Amino acid sequence: MMTSTMLSTLHAVWGQSSGETLVFPTQGSDFAPAIDWLFYAITAISAFFFAIIVGVMVYFVLRYRRRPGHDAQPSASHNTPLEIAWSVLPGFILLAIFAAGFLIFLDLRRVPEGAYEIKVTARKWSWAFEYPNGLVMEDLHVPADRPVRLLMSSMDVIHSLFVPAFRVKQDLVPGRYTEMWFRATGAGTHRLYCAEYCGQKHSTMVANVVVHEPADFEQWLRIETDKTNNLPPAELGALLYKRQGCAQCHAIDDNVQGKAGPSFAKTFGTQQRLTNGESVTIEENYLRRSILEPLAQIRAGFQPVMPTYQGRLRDNEIDALIAYIKSLNPEATPKE
Amino acid sequence: MSESHLSTATAHVHGHGEEDYLSCSSGWKSWAFTLDHKRIGVMYLVAILASFLAGGIMALLIRLELLLPGKFFLSEDQYNHMFTLHGAIMTFLFLIPSIPAALGNFMVPVMLGVKDVAFPRMNLASFYLWIGGAIFFLAAVILGGLDTGWTFYTPYSTTTNTSVITASLGVFILGFSSIFTGLNFLVTINMMRPAGMTWFRMPLFLWSLYATSIIQILATPVIGITGLLLIAERALGIGIFDPARGGDPVLFQHFFWFYSHPAVYIMILPAMGIISEMVSTFSRKPIFGYRFIAYSSIAIALLGFLVWGHHMFVSGQSPLAAMMFSALTFSVSIPSAIKVFNWLSTMYKGSVSLETPMCYTLSFIFLFGIGGLTGLFLGALATDVHLHDTYFVVAHFHYVMMGGTLIAFLGGLHYWWPKMFGKMYNENLARIACLIIFVGFNATFFPQFILGSRGMPRRYAKYDPEFQIFHQFSTFGALLLGAGLFLSAGVLLHSLLRGRRAPANPWGGSTLEWKCSSPPPHHNFDWPPVVTEPYHYDHIQYDPKEGGYVEVEEVAPDPDDAPLPVKH
Ligand code: HEM
Ligand SMILES: [Cu+2]
Numbered sequence: 001m002m003t004s005t006m007l008s009t010l011h012a013v014w015g016q017s018s019g020e021t022l023v024f025p026t027q028g029s030d031f032a033p034a035i036d037w038l039f040y041a042i043t044a045i046s047a048f049f050f051a052i053i054v055g056v057m058v059y060f061v062l063r064y065r066r067r068p069g070h071d072a073q074p075s076a077s078h079n080t081p082l083e084i085a086w087s088v089l090p091g092f093i094l095l096a097i098f099a100a101g102f103l104i105f106l107d108l109r110r111v112p113e114g115a116y117e118i119k120v121t122a123r124k125w126s127w128a129f130e131y132p133n134g135l136v137m138e139d140l141h142v143p144a145d146r147p148v149r150l151l152m153s154s155m156d157v158i159h160s161l162f163v164p165a166f167r168v169k170q171d172l173v174p175g176r177y178t179e180m181w182f183r184a185t186g187a188g189t190h191r192l193y194c195a196e197y198c199g200q201k202h203s204t205m206v207a208n209v210v211v212h213e214p215a216d217f218e219q220w221l222r223i224e225t226d227k228t229n230n231l232p233p234a235e236l237g238a239l240l241y242k243r244q245g246c247a248q249c250h251a252i253d254d255n256v257q258g259k260a261g262p263s264f265a266k267t268f269g270t271q272q273r274l275t276n277g278e279s280v281t282i283e284e285n286y287l288r289r290s291i292l293e294p295l296a297q298i299r300a301g302f303q304p305v306m307p308t309y310q311g312r313l314r315d316n317e318i319d320a321l322i323a324y325i326k327s328l329n330p331e332a333t334p335k336e
Numbered sequence: 337m338s339e340s341h342l343s344t345a346t347a348h349v350h351g352h353g354e355e356d357y358l359s360c361s362s363g364w365k366s367w368a369f370t371l372d373h374k375r376i377g378v379m380y381l382v383a384i385l386a387s388f389l390a391g392g393i394m395a396l397l398i399r400l401e402l403l404l405p406g407k408f409f410l411s412e413d414q415y416n417h418m419f420t421l422h423g424a425i426m427t428f429l430f431l432i433p434s435i436p437a438a439l440g441n442f443m444v445p446v447m448l449g450v451k452d453v454a455f456p457r458m459n460l461a462s463f464y465l466w467i468g469g470a471i472f473f474l475a476a477v478i479l480g481g482l483d484t485g486w487t488f489y490t491p492y493s494t495t496t497n498t499s500v501i502t503a504s505l506g507v508f509i510l511g512f513s514s515i516f517t518g519l520n521f522l523v524t525i526n527m528m529r530p531a532g533m534t535w536f537r538m539p540l541f542l543w544s545l546y547a548t549s550i551i552q553i554l555a556t557p558v559i560g561i562t563g564l565l566l567i568a569e570r571a572l573g574i575g576i577f578d579p580a581r582g583g584d585p586v587l588f589q590h591f592f593w594f595y596s597h598p599a600v601y602i603m604i605l606p607a608m609g610i611i612s613e614m615v616s617t618f619s620r621k622p623i624f625g626y627r628f629i630a631y632s633s634i635a636i637a638l639l640g641f642l643v644w645g646h647h648m649f650v651s652g653q654s655p656l657a658a659m660m661f662s663a664l665t666f667s668v669s670i671p672s673a674i675k676v677f678n679w680l681s682t683m684y685k686g687s688v689s690l691e692t693p694m695c696y697t698l699s700f701i702f703l704f705g706i707g708g709l710t711g712l713f714l715g716a717l718a719t720d721v722h723l724h725d726t727y728f729v730v731a732h733f734h735y736v737m738m739g740g741t742l743i744a745f746l747g748g749l750h751y752w753w754p755k756m757f758g759k760m761y762n763e764n765l766a767r768i769a770c771l772i773i774f775v776g777f778n779a780t781f782f783p784q785f786i787l788g789s790r791g792m793p794r795r796y797a798k799y800d801p802e803f804q805i806f807h808q809f810s811t812f813g814a815l816l817l818g819a820g821l822f823l824s825a826g827v828l829l830h831s832l833l834r835g836r837r838a839p840a841n842p843w844g845g846s847t848l849e850w851k852c853s854s855p856p857p858h859h860n861f862d863w864p865p866v867v868t869e870p871y872h873y874d875h876i877q878y879d880p881k882e883g884g885y886v887e888v889e890e891v892a893p894d895p896d897d898a899p900l901p902v903k904h
Contacts (some may be wrong), residue, residue, distance in 0.1 A: 023789045035718050039789070042716065046709035053705050056680050057698060064619070066689035072620040072873065073685040083628050086677050087670060094666040094712070101716030102659050108721060109655050157492040158585060160650065160725060164791025167722040171651045173586060174491060175579025178652045191800065195725040195793045197485050199492060200412050203796035258412065303497065 018186070028165030028190050028211070029182040034104050035167040042097055108168065111181040115147035122152070122159035122172045122194070123307040125201035126245025135225045138243045139208045140192055142184055143217035149181045155307045160196035163209055169195055184211040200260060200305070201248060233316075237324025240317055249306065252328055261306060262299050268329040273300040287322050356758065356855040371456035374856065376463050377442030378756065381749075383466060384438055387429035392818065394422040399780075399814040402807045405799050415797035416483040417498075421473075423486030424503065428510050429470055431741050432599060435606035436552075437462070437517050439748050440545050442756055444521055446849040446856060447539050449530045449865045454523040462516035465509055472506030475499070485795060487596075490577035490588040494569050501570055504563035511560040514602070518552030521545050532867035539847045539870045540629055544609025547633035551598045551605075551640065559595035562588065586651050593644035601640040603737055604704075605633055607744030608675055611700050614751055615679045617845045618694035619686030622871040625678040632671035639668040649720050658717055665715035672708050676701060691843060692766040696747025699774045703739025707732060710785065728788025731781045739777060746773070746824065753828060754842045758855040759835030765827045772820030779813025839884025844876050850885075 019027030024036055064070070118140070119130040129140045142148045152161060154172040161180070162169040165188075170180040194205035212220055228236060241247055241264075251263040262272075268287075273279045275298045280286055289296060291313065294306035313321070357374045367375055398418050401410045410418060441459065445452050453459050476482050476499040484493040484500060493500050525546050529538065566588070568574050575581025577588045616623040623629065645653060645661030653661075679701060688694070710732045713719045723729060754760055783806040788794075792803045799807070841850040849856075851865045879886045 023786055025791050031718075035722055038716060039713065039719050039722075042712050042719065046712060050705055050709055053676060053680065054702060057683070057701055060680065060683040060686070061688050061690070061698065064683060064686050064688045066620075066687045070687060072687040075621070075685040076624075077622040078625045078627065083625050083674070083678075087628070087674050090673055091667075091670060094669065097712055097716050098663055098666050101718045101720075102662060104718035105658065105721065106655060108718065157495065158489060158651075162725070162791070162793060164722070169650050169721050169724060173579075173652055175585070176652065191791070193791070193793045197416075197489070197492070197795040199483070199496065200416065202416075203412065203793075203798045206800075258407075 018188075025164045026188070026190065027185070028163070028188065028209075029167065029184055031104070031108060031182060032165070032167045032185075034107070038097075038100050038104060041100070045093060045097070108180075111149050111179060112147045115149035115181055116143065117149045117151060118142070120150045120152040120161065120172065121155060121312070122161070122205075123155040123245060124157065124199055124305060125194070125205040126248045127161075127192070127194075127205070127207045128244060128312070131221060131225075133221070133225055135221065135228065136240075136243050137224070138245060138247075139210055141210045141212060141217070141220060143214045144184045144186055144211050145214055147181055147183045149179060152178050152180070155312075157198050158196050159194045159198050159205065162193045162195035163190055164193070165190035165209070171196055184209075187211050187213050187216075201258075204248065204258075231320075233320040233323035234327040235324075236317070236320035237322070237327075240313070240321055241324060244309070244313065246321075261302060264325045264328045266329045266331070268326045269331070270329075274298060275300050275302075284322055287325060288318060291318055291321065355857065356853065357858045358757070358855055360858040369460075371452070371460055372858065373445050373452050373456065373459055374442050374756075374860075376459050377438055377440075379463055380433065380441055380466070381438040381756075383463075383470070384430050384434050387425050387470065388434075391422050391425040391430055392821065394418050394425070396814060396818055398422060399811040401797070402799075403811050405801045405804050405807075407798070410797070412797040413483065416795070417481040419795060420482045420485050421477065424482065424507075425473065426737075427486055427599075428507055429466075429473065431603045431737055432510075432514055433466060433517070434603075434741065434745050435610065435748065436521065436545055436548055436602075437466070437513075439610070439745070439752060440521065440541075440606060441517070443752060443849055444524060444542065444545060445528075446755075446852065446860050447542060447847050448524070448528055448533065449848045449851075449861060449867065450524075450528050451859050451861075453520045454528060455520050458516050459520055462513045462520070465513035465516065469506045469508075469510035469513060472502055472509060476502040476506060487592060488566065488588075489592075490566070490569075490583075490585045491579065493566060493588075494578045501567050504566050508560050508563045511556045511563075514552050515556050518549035518556070522549040522553065525549075530864055530867055536627065536630070537867065537869060538630075540612035540623060540626065540633075541606070541609035541847075543630045544605045544612070544633050547637040548602050548605045550634075550637050551602050555595045555598040555602075555641070558591060559599075562591040562595065565591075586648070589648050589651060590644065593647045594641075597644040597647065598637075598640045600733075600737065601636055603741045604672075605636060607700070607741045608633070608672075610744045610748040610751070611679060611697055612675070613845070613847065614693045614697045614747055615682050616871045617751075617843050618691060618697065619683045619688050620844060620873040621682050621684075621686035622869075622873075623678070624681035624684070625674075626871070628674055629678050632674045635671045636668060639664065639671070643668055646715060646720070649717060650724055662715055662717050662720075666712075669708060669711060669715070672704075676705065676708075690767070692761075692763060692770055693747045693751035693843070695767050695770040696743055696750065699770060700740065700743045700747065702774075703735055703743060703777065707735030707737075707739055710735065723788055725794055726788035727784040727792045727794055730794050731784035731788060734781045734784075739781075743773075743777075746770075749828070750824075751843065752849070753831070754838030755849055755854045755856070757832060758838050759831045760838050760842065761827050761831035761835055766824060769820050769824035769827060772823060773817060774820075776813050776815075776817030776820050780810050780817050781813070783807075783809045783813070836883070839882050841876070841885040842883075844873060844878065844885035846870055846872055846876055 019032060027033055121128040126138060128136050130136045152172045154174045156174060158171055158173055160169060160171045166182045168180055168182050170178055172178060188211050190209040192207045192209050194202060249259055249261040251259050253265050256263050267282050270282055271279050272282060280297060291309045294308055295304045298304050357372055401408050401415055479499045479502055481498050482503045483496055483498045525542055565576050569576050569578060575583040577583045577585050579585055612623055612629055643661060643665045645657055646665045649658050714723060714732060750766060787803055787806045792799060838854040840853050847870050848865050852861050875887050876885045877888050
């Protein structure tokens with residue numbers, strides 16, 4: 001067990017597949033080679049100067065160390081041409097680094113015409129990726145070899161979408177849209193992180209990026225879409241529970257460890273106390289209201305952290321979620 | 337140098353006979369209401385070291401939690417509180433006041449050869465404001481903690497239910513403390529330089545504090561007002577930052593970094609000043625390129641105001657703004673590079689002795705070198721997009737702030753310790769501690785560069801298992817680092833009890849603080865010391881009787897040992 005994790009880590013660290021090196025994960029987009037190249041170039045320049053600095057330092061310490069019979073020897077206390085030289089010459093190197101960084105950055109910012117567009121919504125603490133046909137997924141699925149533009153916004157605080165394999169990152173700011181783009185190279189699965197601290201479960205605001213071969217992508221999209229259209233309500237609810245990020249905060253069993261909200265298991269039809277001291281029966285109207293106006297009634301023992309789903313779920317989807325939650329308590333006898 | 341000079345040497349030390357500042361009066365009131373800059377400096381020293389201990393213990397807890405990818409012993413909430421407090425305490429309570437308020441307070445008037453700072457009461461007020469700010473921080477911890485990160489980004493900070501208001505008030509008050517210190521030094525250095533001490537005869541530590549003071553006075557009000565706006569937003573619901581009320585959350589980041597970027601120079605400039613002093617003393621060589629070092633401090637202070645946007649390259653900033661900020665960021669790295677070259681040249685043909693402060697100096701050049709060079713990766717736009725908000729940034733700023741400021745602070749502490757407390761510490765143990773700190777530091781933070789470039793985001797309570805090996809390495813490094821710090825604390829404390837009496841000038845320093853006795857008398861000097869060029873060492877010779885260095889009459893130099901004609 002131990003050794004196998006060790007081995008897989010070592011493999012991950014040293015494996016040379018698809019551009020992965022000790023310092024970088026797989027090169028998953030066509031930005032990656034350019035950015036890695038710049039990184040290595042800066043590393044080489046830095047290492048060169050660092051070696052000189054440390055080398056000279058060590059040499060001077062050894063050569064001029066205080067010892068019997070050795071004392072400081074006079075030497076110039078300044079040397080203007082030399083000092084101007086070492087102030088100005090590094091400037092040219094810095095200018096080159098700056099220019100390279102800026103030019104690559106312009107590519108990162110210039111979205112090509114006709115890019116495939118996916119809408120991204122971030123909320124504490126999950127991602128929603130919405131396809132042109134209305135399908136919403138909790139993981140990002142993209143076609144390979146085709147520019148993809150993400151049109152992004154946040155429902156609560158600032159988040160940041162970061163795909164290390166693509167070497168791209170962009171903040172999602174509430175109240176405005178931001179965008180980013182990339183072209184994935186080759187099928188595979190990568191990690192997608194929230195890089196801007198966003199509260200309690202920031203470190204679990206993680207999703208996968210699944211890159212499909214261009215030919216398979218349309219098929220994948222059709223299958224997923226059909227699924228949602230033809231499912232019975234409770235099963236659609238189960239799907240939405242995962243895709244809409246409910247699962248981040250609500251358990252569906254008794255294992256509520258690390259969950260910010262109450263579990264859905266065996267709650268429908270029960271009486272629950274609220275933070276304001278009142279109590280409430282968990283029935284359809286309460287559930288609907290909790291989804292659309294989550295801060296109106298907070299159950300005792302929980303924080304008011306849930307984002308609203310107003311405008312994010314269609315009526316039939318809300319119905320489906322309610323049906324699903326209902327199905328999680330078989331003994332439920334809805335109150336009249 | 338031949339021994340014969342020494343027989344004619346006369347000890348030339350001011351203040352012998354008068355009682356020193358530690359024993360001239362006693363009782364807690366003589367400390368609590370003191371206007372003596374030295375006692376205020378000592379109180380500051382104790383206070384910031386206590387903060388450093390608190391922040392350091394939090395750092396160790398954070399590192400221990402990260403031994404495992406999942407939960408070890410801290411919940412996510414506890415982890416978030418821990419890194420927030422660690423960052424806030426280290427920045428606002430420790431790093432910003434560390435060198436100016438503790439070491440600077442003690443040394444500025446002594447290095448100027450005067451009795452006290454320009455405004456002694458304001459100096460004491462600065463200390464009590466610091467205490468006030470610290471109390472607010474403590475209150476924030478008790479009243480529910482703080483989980484915003486030390487950066488307080490909106491709208492998270494306007495919506496979290498932790499004690500943001502209390503903590504912002506703490507920052508506000510600490511800001512005043514910092515402004516008071518800055519104003520005091522600015523006026524003191526401007527107005528109270530003694531006859532003969534022209535601007536370009538001033539020790540470089542004073543230059544660096546002068547530049548620092550400018551930043552403190554100009555930038556700190558911005559963080560104060562930003563804190564008030566944040567409070568207004570939370571308490572009164574005014575829509576400045578919260579988009580739900582028509583505000584702009586990114587505006588907060590501009591305000592915050594408009595202070596906090598210059599603030600990193602509040603931390604590093606005094607550190608560079610200390611290094612300039614020590615590298616010269618321990619090489620027995622005039623500092624090379626005095627003017628370039630002095631001007632570069634001012635250049636850093638001014639350029640430092642123009643680069644704040646480099647913290648916001650992926651915040652939605654326009655490419656034009658990103659380009660300007662990136663270009664300016666590179667320009668501010670040049671003055672830092674100049675200093676490194678000058679320090680190295682100072683050692684050239686010197687007589688380099690590796691006493692503890694010099695060990696810290698060498699360690700500083702190494703670590704600050706890495707810190708500064710990794711700034712280039714972050715200043716370049718394309719690479720920053722990938723590295724921003726990852727452990728690479730964490731490693732970068734620890735190399736500059738801990739490898740830079742903390743190491744220089746420790747070096748300065750060891751350098752001036754005999755002066756401040758009149759005791760010598762155990763040189764060998766102190767050097768070993770320095771070495772352990774150096775190794776532990778690199779073991780802690782170097783792996784974090786790799787973590788970051790591999791994609792590990794910062795501020796993560798849990799992480800993907802592939803990162804574990806680097807995190808574990810880093811944690812073991814942190815334990816070593818902690819051990820080194822405790823050892824150096826032990827060595828210094830031990831010296832207070834058992835240390836050999838310190839001579840006036842244990843290292844052969846040439847600036848004025850070495851001309852009064854150790855510890856200095858209450859009024860620092862009985863008569864104004866004669867100001868000469870700083871950083872001239874030929875007339876300062878070791879005297880075994882004294883156990884330290886003394887000034888000897890200028891003797892006719894033998895021909896191949898001629899002192900360099902002074903030119904500027
Ligand atoms: C050559 C000199 C330097 C350059 C080019 C440089 C560049 C940068 C850049 C571009 C960032 C933003 C990275 C990001 O968030 O993506 C950054 C972060 C930072 N730098 Fe530097 N830097 C330099 C020196 C320093 C020094 C001297 C200090 C302090 C003493 C410092 C302290 C910091 C801090 C505190 C942060 C991050 C703050 C945070 O996000 O919490 N840097 N640096
Ligand atoms: Cu987030």
